[in-house]
Structure formats: structure tokens, C-alpha cells
Amino acid sequence: MxxxxxxxxxxxxxxxxxxxxxxLANPFIVDDHRQGHQNNNNLSTKLIRLTSPLFVFGDSLFDPGNNNYIDTNPNFWSNFLPYGETHFEIATGRFSNGRIIPDFIAKYANLPLIPPYFQSGYKQFSYGVNFASGGAGALVETHxxxxxxxxxxxxxxxxxxxxxxxxxxxxxxxxxxxxxxxxxxxxxxxxxxxxxxQAISLKEQMMYFKDVEKQLRKRIGDRETQELLSNAVYMFDIGVNDLSEPDPMYRNFTSQDYIDIIVANFTDVLKEVYKAGGRKFVLLNLLPLDCTPCARAQNNAEKLAELVNQFNEALSREFKKLEKQLNGFLYSEFDFFTAVNDRIQNPSRYGFKEVRNACCGSGIYRGNYSCGGKRDGECDYELCDNPQDYFFFDCHHPSEKAYEQIAELMWNGPPSMVGQYNLKSLFEIQSRELAL
Structure with a gap:
């Protein structure tokens, strides 16, 4: 043929x-001296040991620019203005007007900006790496x-x-x-x-993590790699795309059966990371999708609300099982749902003036996913004057200000919001304290 x-x-x-x-240097990645992160291009030959590297998996909430490297459709790109303009002044591939949650967590942990896996020339991995991809799902079939x-x-x-x-x-x-x-x-x-x-699924992200593990073992040996991976923190955000845009092959499944399949696929990935030496895990449950400007505009909020509740309950149950099954398994289960819902119900308490409309988009609630004018032939869009007043930057994704508040809560939050550990505690735990 x-x-x-x-x-x-x-x-x-x-x-x-x-x-x-x-x-060549990656045009989408910036040297972010403005937030105190150091450029690590001088680490080409020497591995710098850190207490806790950060490995990130997920979808567009965590994607720092991996989708810049794939020829997907524009719905899964954000490498055009006004994305990124508030902080970076250029579009980096993040789905917000500035920094996203992993950027702030890295800052609090005194790490450099965690780069996308496909960043040009970045092969050190001593600080960790970010595999997240906009549009990704726990299921390979999603997008x-x-x-x-x-x-x-x-x-x-x-x-x-x-x-x-x-x-x-x-x-x-x-x-x-x-x-x-x-x-x-x-x-x-x-x-x-x-x-x-279209997007790099969670299982494909896991394949790249295994490649990182192999490269580390080759460069620094099994013992050093084991210590690095066991000290690392592994942060996950997944499930939104599986629920909001399920593949047609699952149309005859009940909602609970479908959710169980999603959770099982996610669990398989967690176990693979654990098998490689990972012990410290962070998961965000799903935000209230029915409150996003997109859902308000499409009038499908009720169905999404039910699915999100089922998914979050199933995920919480699964993490409790893993804690019993896997020796030394430590986790932070951040209640993203409650954190977002509280800000939508009480915006002024958190310094927001607008929580129903997006800053960038078109139509009612600016709920059309047209920010930047490059998606699905929609060239027209509106952009607010003050993104810091808005919880949502576009109809799917929070603003930098919202992300910063969420990250602060993940870092220092109480057990009612973070579960077993907040991230500050996880980063402080050393491998010698863990069961390996």
C-alpha cells in the first residue's frame, strides 16, 4: 500500500x-525572572538535586504549552493573544491570561517554572516536568x-x-x-x-513519564533516580473532558458505569507512578462545570452538575482505597468544587466583581469559546478591561487571579479543603520518611 x-x-x-x-529555543516559553524563577539552561551537563521535584499531569487547567507542539485543532490551542498577556505579555500556551496553578505551586515550593515536556532542549527533569495537554482525558478515546x-x-x-x-x-x-x-x-x-x-491523553502522558524515568536511570543511576522519584510530588487534574465530551462509543453506558471506567483508567496511571517510586500525590476534584459561562450559555448545567457530583464522589472513594492498598501512599485531595463554588456564591469576599460572565469570549455570558478569534471560524470576541475582576478568563478557564487563590489554598489549606495533606506538607516530607 x-x-x-x-x-x-x-x-x-x-x-x-x-x-x-x-x-532551537522554544518561542512559547519565557524566562520568567519576574516571578523569581531561574532559567536552568546552564544545567545541560549536571543534575541539580532538589528536595521535591514536581511532575504534572492533566488537561487545559494545567497545560503550560505542550499543545503548542501538536497540530491539533484551534479549540485545543491557546498560543495566541489575549491568552498570557497579563503576566507573560505573550501567549505561552496556557489557557488563562497569565499563570496557572502549577506555576504558583512551583513558586511556593521554591522551584523554577516547571516546563512543558516538549520544551526545546529541556531534558534535565531534576525539577520535574509538566505533561498536561489541553483537551486531554483519562480515557484514550476522549478527543x-x-x-x-x-x-x-x-x-x-x-x-x-x-x-x-x-x-x-x-x-x-x-x-x-x-x-x-x-x-x-x-x-x-x-x-x-x-x-x-487532538490531545495527549493521560495514558500517553504516562508513557512520556516512563521515558523520563528511563532517561534518569541512564544518566544518574537507579539509586539516585529512585530517591528523586520518591521525593517528587505528582499533581493531577483530569476528567472534565471525559464528562463534557464523551466519545460516542460510550453512549449506551449508564452515567455511573461510564464514571467508573474513567476512574479506573485514572487509577491505573496512579498505580504506574507508584510502581515507579512515586509516593506523594495531589488531585483536584472537578469544579462545578454547571457554573462555567459555557455551561450557562449552552443551558446544559443540570446534567453536568449531576455528572460532576457522581465523579467527585467516586474519585474520593478510590483514593481512600488506594491509601489502604498501597504502602506509603500519601495524597492531597483538593476540593476544587467547593473552592470554586464558594467564590461564585460570594464573589466580593474574594475580590471578584464578575463570576457569571467570562472576561474573554462572545455571546451571552461571553459563553462562546471564541477568545482570541481563532476558534471554529469565530473571529469576533469581546475582551474585558480588567481581568482581575473576573473569576473566569474565557468560558472554560479561570483567570490568573482565580488560579492564584486556588493554588494558595492548595498550598496552605486546612484538612477540610485538602484532605490528608496540604501541598506544603507534602513537599516537606522526605523519602526517608516514606515506605518505599
Whole structure:
């Protein structure tokens, strides 16, 4: 089967871009001296040991710019203004007007800004890394791209034509305009599977974490890697996209059965991190999706509210089970739902003037996801004058001010909001105190 020329061209251009990006500075990542984070480009040869690195998994609430590197549709991009303009003054790929929760947690933990996994040249991982991807779900099927099969020889010939390092390509799962599973092609029939990508699912993020683990073991040895991974804090936010846009294959499932599948997939990833040495976990339950400007505009708030309640209850039960099953498993279960709901019900108490409308968007409540004018052909949008007055920046995502308040509560919050530990406590716990 001959590979279509247009597909080969797309593949080659994409691979050229990814190799180009690995050799140049990433245009979407800024050296954030304004918040006291140090640029760590001088760490090219020496691993700097930290007490607790931070590894981040999740969706658009945590994505620092990983989606900049994939040719997804504009609904899963935020690398255009006015995103980022309040703090960074450029669009970094964060779905807000400035910093997001992992940025603030890193600041409180005295860590540098945790970069996206695909940041050019960042291969140290001593501070941790962020795998989150806008649009991601716990289920692989959530926002999954199309799959095609091609002959490996056809692909290889075109890589040779471009003078790309085939051995390097074939050893790596590359994300670009398409995703290439070189590691699972069938040698006997020379078949390669190529899948177009919309978002990097949680299980795919886990694959990249395993690659980080392998790189660390190769560079610093098993003992040092084990200590680094056991000291690290692992932060997760997932489930919104699974609930709000379920894949059609699940249409005949009851809501509870579907939620159980989501939670089971998430649990599998947690156990994989635990198996690698992780012991300190942070999870946000889901915010009240029925209160977002998008849900208000679409008038589907009641259904979303029921699903979110079911999901949060199931997730809480599962974490309690894991605590009993996994020796040394420590966790912070942040009540994101209550924190957001409290601010929506009592905005003035927290310094907000507007909690029903988004700062950026169009239509009623500015509930059309049109911020920036680059999504689904919607060029028109409105932008508020003072984002700090708004809880929501666009119709899905909070503003930098809201994120900062949430992060502060995660860091120093009481047991009623964070469960077993707040993040400050988790970061202070050393591996020698943990059961490994």
C-alpha cells in the first residue's frame, strides 16, 4: 500500500519541525525572572538535586504549552493573544491570561517554572516536568484522532530524503502534526501506525513519564533516580473532558458505569507512578462545570452538575482505597468544587466583581469559546478591561487571579479543603520518611 503523497508531506514537515524545535529555543516559553524563577539552561551537563521535584499531569487547567507542539485543532490551542498577556505579555500556551496553578505551586515550593515536556532542549527533569495537554482525558478515546496504517519502508525512504536520523526517530514517540508509534510497528509486515492527534491523553502522558524515568536511570543511576522519584510530588487534574465530551462509543453506558471506567483508567496511571517510586500525590476534584459561562450559555448545567457530583464522589472513594492498598501512599485531595463554588456564591469576599460572565469570549455570558478569534471560524470576541475582576478568563478557564487563590489554598489549606495533606506538607516530607 503506497503512502499518499499529502500524508508523507505532512509527516515529513512535522518531523522536520520537531527536530528543528529540539535544536532551537522554544518561542512559547519565557524566562520568567519576574516571578523569581531561574532559567536552568546552564544545567545541560549536571543534575541539580532538589528536595521535591514536581511532575504534572492533566488537561487545559494545567497545560503550560505542550499543545503548542501538536497540530491539533484551534479549540485545543491557546498560543495566541489575549491568552498570557497579563503576566507573560505573550501567549505561552496556557489557557488563562497569565499563570496557572502549577506555576504558583512551583513558586511556593521554591522551584523554577516547571516546563512543558516538549520544551526545546529541556531534558534535565531534576525539577520535574509538566505533561498536561489541553483537551486531554483519562480515557484514550476522549478527543482521539484518526488512525491510518502505512508501510514503514515508504516512511523511511522519505525520512532519508530529508536526511533525518531514522534511528533516533524510530526510538522515540514523536508528537507533531501526527503521532507516530514507531515503537509498535510490525517488523514482519513493515507496517507503521500513524494517528492524528487532538490531545495527549493521560495514558500517553504516562508513557512520556516512563521515558523520563528511563532517561534518569541512564544518566544518574537507579539509586539516585529512585530517591528523586520518591521525593517528587505528582499533581493531577483530569476528567472534565471525559464528562463534557464523551466519545460516542460510550453512549449506551449508564452515567455511573461510564464514571467508573474513567476512574479506573485514572487509577491505573496512579498505580504506574507508584510502581515507579512515586509516593506523594495531589488531585483536584472537578469544579462545578454547571457554573462555567459555557455551561450557562449552552443551558446544559443540570446534567453536568449531576455528572460532576457522581465523579467527585467516586474519585474520593478510590483514593481512600488506594491509601489502604498501597504502602506509603500519601495524597492531597483538593476540593476544587467547593473552592470554586464558594467564590461564585460570594464573589466580593474574594475580590471578584464578575463570576457569571467570562472576561474573554462572545455571546451571552461571553459563553462562546471564541477568545482570541481563532476558534471554529469565530473571529469576533469581546475582551474585558480588567481581568482581575473576573473569576473566569474565557468560558472554560479561570483567570490568573482565580488560579492564584486556588493554588494558595492548595498550598496552605486546612484538612477540610485538602484532605490528608496540604501541598506544603507534602513537599516537606522526605523519602526517608516514606515506605518505599
Amino acid at each position: 503506497a503512502i499518499p503523497y499529502c500524508k508523507i508531506l505532512q509527516l515529513c514537515l512535522g518531523l522536520s519541525l520537531i527536530f528543528h524545535n529540539f535544536s 482521539q484522532g484518526k488512525v491510518s496504517c502505512y508501510r514503514w519502508q515508504d516512511v523511511k525512504d522519505h525520512l532519508l530524503f530529508l536526511r533525518l536520523d531514522i534511528d533516533a526517530v524510530s526510538r522515540t514517540i514523536l508528537i507533531t502534526s501526527i503521532i507516530c508509534y514507531f515503537s509498535i510497528f510490525n517488523i514482519s509486515s513493515h507496517v507503521i501506525i500513524i494517528r492524528s492527534l
